[in-house]
Amino acid sequence: MNSLADALRQAARQFAAETAVISGGSRIDFATLDVCSDGLAITLAERGMRKGERVALYCPNGPEFATAYVAIVKSGAVVVPINLLLNHEEIVHILVDAEVSALIFHPQLSAEAKRLLDRVSRLKLAISTGEADEPVLDWKTAVAPRGTPPAIAYDPDEDLAAILYTSGTTGRPKGAMLTHRNLLANTVSVREAMDWRPGQEIVLVVLPMFHAFAATVGMLTPLVAGCTLVPVPKFEPEQVARVIDATQATIFLGVPSMYMMLLKLKDNRVPLLRSLRFCVSGGAALPVDVLSRFEARFGIRVYEGDGPTECSPVTCVNPVGGLVKPGTVGLPLPGVEMKIVGERGEDLDDDQVGEIAVRGANVFKGYWNHPEATAECFLGDWFLTGDLGSRDSDGYFSIVDRKKDLIIVNGMNVYPRVIEEILHRCPEIKEAAVVGEPHRLHGEIPVAFVSLHQPGSMTPAAIR
Numbered sequence: 001m002n003s004l005a006d007a008l009r010q011a012a013r014q015f016a017a018e019t020a021v022i023s024g025g026s027r028i029d030f031a032t033l034d035v036c037s038d039g040l041a042i043t044l045a046e047r048g049m050r051k052g053e054r055v056a057l058y059c060p061n062g063p064e065f066a067t068a069y070v071a072i073v074k075s076g077a078v079v080v081p082i083n084l085l086l087n088h089e090e091i092v093h094i095l096v097d098a099e100v101s102a103l104i105f106h107p108q109l110s111a112e113a114k115r116l117l118d119r120v121s122r123l124k125l126a127i128s129t130g131e132a133d134e135p136v137l138d139w140k141t142a143v144a145p146r147g148t149p150p151a152i153a154y155d156p157d158e159d160l161a162a163i164l165y166t167s168g169t170t171g172r173p174k175g176a177m178l179t180h181r182n183l184l185a186n187t188v189s190v191r192e193a194m195d196w197r198p199g200q201e202i203v204l205v206v207l208p209m210f211h212a213f214a215a216t217v218g219m220l221t222p223l224v225a226g227c228t229l230v231p232v233p234k235f236e237p238e239q240v241a242r243v244i245d246a247t248q249a250t251i252f253l254g255v256p257s258m259y260m261m262l263l264k265l266k267d268n269r270v271p272l273l274r275s276l277r278f279c280v281s282g283g284a285a286l287p288v289d290v291l292s293r294f295e296a297r298f299g300i301r302v303y304e305g306d307g308p309t310e311c312s313p314v315t316c317v318n319p320v321g322g323l324v325k326p327g328t329v330g331l332p333l334p335g336v337e338m339k340i341v342g343e344r345g346e347d348l349d350d351d352q353v354g355e356i357a358v359r360g361a362n363v364f365k366g367y368w369n370h371p372e373a374t375a376e377c378f379l380g381d382w383f384l385t386g387d388l389g390s391r392d393s394d395g396y397f398s399i400v401d402r403k404k405d406l407i408i409v410n411g412m413n414v415y416p417r418v419i420e421e422i423l424h425r426c427p428e429i430k431e432a433a434v435v436g437e438p439h440r441l442h443g444e445i446p447v448a449f450v451s452l453h454q455p456g457s458m459t460p461a462a463i464r
Contacts, residue, residue, distance in 0.1 A: 003154035003180040004161050005074045007187075007224045009034065015199055015226035021063045022202070022230045022247050028063055030226070033070065040071035040127075041149035043142045044102065047125045051076035051152055054098045054163065058082040058091075058105040058113065061209050061231035064129035066219055067143065068104045069209075073180075076152035077102075079162040080175075081210035088115060090173075094165050095120045098175055098368060104129065156180040163368050164212050166309045175368030176310045185361035186312035187221040189333035194280070194303070195320040196251075201227040201277075204249040206235045206258070212313035213282050218253050237261045238269070245272040252276055255283040259294050259302065260431070276300050278320060282307070285399060285417050287424040288327045305329055306399060308385050310377070311336075312362040315385075316397055327421075328396040329389075336360040340391055345379050353400055353415075356389045357382040388415070407436035407444050414446055423448060428457045 002010075012020075012034035021028040049055060055077045059065045072079045080098050082091055094100075095116065103123055105113040107130035117123055125137070132138040161183050163175040190196070205218030209231065222229045230247050232240060235258060244252065252273075254262075259281060262273075279302045281291070286304050294302055305317030306329035315338060318330035332338045339347055340354040348354040363383045366374035377384050388406060389399040400415040407414040416434035423432035431451045436444040452458060 002184070003152075003156045003159070004184045004220070004224075005076075005152065005154065005180070007184050008037075008070055008073065011224050011226050018199055018226060019228045020223060021066055022228060023063045026063075033063075033067060033223075035145045036143040037067050037070040037074055038147075038149050039143040039145045040068060041074040042146060043127070043137070044071065044075040044077060044125075045150050047102070047137075049075055049077045049102055049125065052078060052160070053102070054078045054080050054100045055102040055104065056080045056082050056095060056098075056100045057210070058084070058103060058109055059129060059210075060084060060106060060108070060233040061205060061214075062106075062129075062233060063231065064106065064139065065209050065231065066223065066229060068127075068129070069215070069219065070223065071143075072104075073161050074149055074152075076150075076154070076159075078160045081162070081164060081215065083165070083210050084109070084208065088112065088119075091116060092119055093172055094175070095123070097172075098163055098165075101125065102127070107131070154180055156184070158365075160365070162215075164215075164309050174370050174373060177365040177368050178312055179365050182312045182362050182364055183216060183220060184224070185335060186216050186314055186333075187224045189335050189362065190217055190221050190314055190317075191225050193317050193319060193331075193333045194251075194278075196221065196225055196227065199226040201225070201251055202230060202247055202249045202275075203227060203251045203253065204230045204232060204240070204244055204247065205253055206232040206240055207253055207255065207283075211283075212309040213307075214253060216312055217280065217282075217314060235261070237265055241265055241269050241272040244275060248275040250275060250277045252279045254279060254281055256281060256286045256290060257431075259286065259290055263290070263293055263297065270298060273298050273300060278303055280305060280317070282314070285420075287421055289421075289424045291326055303330070306387075306397075307358075308387070310364040310383060311358050311360075311385070312364065315356075315358050315360075315362070318396075323394070325392075325394075325396050328392070328398045330397065331395055332397070333360075333362075336362060338391070338397060339382070340389065341379065341382075341384070350391055350393050353388055353390050355403055356385045356387045356397065356399070358385060359383065405436070407434075407446050409442050409444055409446070414444075416446065419446055419448060423450060423463070426458065426463070428452050428454065429463070 016031040020030045102125035165173040207214035307313040307315035318324045337359040439445045
């Protein structure tokens with residue numbers, strides 16, 4: 001298998017004149033993206049970034065994010081995307097933990113970037129995606145075309161392309177090490193399972209590209225497949241509907257809350273989404289009621305899938321054009337194996353609830369600087385996801401909950417998602433989340449937090 005860098009170059013040659021990125025009123029073709037990312041890759045090399053060094057990417061969705069990501073990969077360095085919602089101390093932890101040597105940041109984040117440069121002594125290079133004063137390098141200079149980047153000898157199985165820090169359920173986030181093989185394998189699997197048409201799809205990405213789902217499905221897959229990426233930095237339903245119409249987007253990626261918000265669009269906005277072939281939902285369980293109402297109103301199929309960051313991230317999806325089972329996350333992607341295991345690691349039969357385990361070329365190399373945590377999450381060559389779920393007789397997987405979210409009431413397993421699905425059937429309820437609370441008599445009891453479309457429209461007794 002080639003490296004991710006090789007695949008990106010090959011797509012750029014094959015689809016040179018096609019549009020790679022649409023942003024606002026501008027269109028960037030693959031040839032231009034290739035030249036600009038080559039220029040930035042050369043800049044990184046000239047400024048001392050060697051193969052394997054980590055480069056932090058601190059930007060909202062936009063063409064600069066895609067250009068920088070591709071350039072870092074081409075240079076042989078490793079992308080470390082920074083979550084824009086993190087506070088200063090959390091970002092410092094990531095930069096120090098990953099031993100980051102360079103920072104590429106958006107001008108809107110320049111104040112925080114300056115604080116980081118003052119705080120993290122290891123940072124020896126800073127590049128703004130806009131104008132800048134020395135010692136920070138400005139974007140125009142950084143991406144200026146000037147030849148071909150140094151040839152890099154990649155080992156796709158071992159060399160890292162990205163380190164993505166996972167939020168985790170306890171303690172500080174850990175860096176998931178994703179190799180060239182991991183990410184490239186996942187783009188190939190996604191393209192096949194979701195029936196992408198190379199050179200034809202236009203993918204609207206409003207999910208943050210610093211997250212695994214949007215980075216792989218929304219950015220890398222289109223760039224490898226010669227399709228078009230439409231990055232939108234902020235989710236506003238009205239604006240998203242207009243951009244879908246203006247760009248004639250064919251695929252929309254969202255999380256459940258986005259589909260809930262799009263359902264609130266006025267009736268005269270519904271036609272703005274008609275160019276979409278389909279939508280994809282991930283990141284959290286999509287309530288069946290929300291899925292049904294969205295499909296009925298817009299006439300667009302929503303395919304639910306799943307996967308953790310450690311799996312690059314997609315492991316399964318309801319097959320595009322195939323049998324869809326609402327409430328499930330579908331079938332394993334081509335090249336990905338999944339099974340359900342019990343507490344002792346034994347394989348469980350269909351319809352039994354246990355932990356979901358995954359095996360395939362998409363499974364990460366391990367956690368950066370955490371060999372013990374890496375060993376704990378593997379059962380042989382199977383990665384233990386921490387998700388509780390089941391498989392039906394057709395091979396479709398359902399996720400019940402996170403293993404650590406399980407509530408045990410009087411010795412009985414209670415899964416928050418089951419209660420949440422029931423609550424979502426109440427038309428008055430807008431959102432619902434269920435958590436466990438310690439209880440002297442019962443061990444734990446489930447507690448539901450709900451918000452209503454109209455405050456006061458239901459009483460606690462009615463909800464119970």
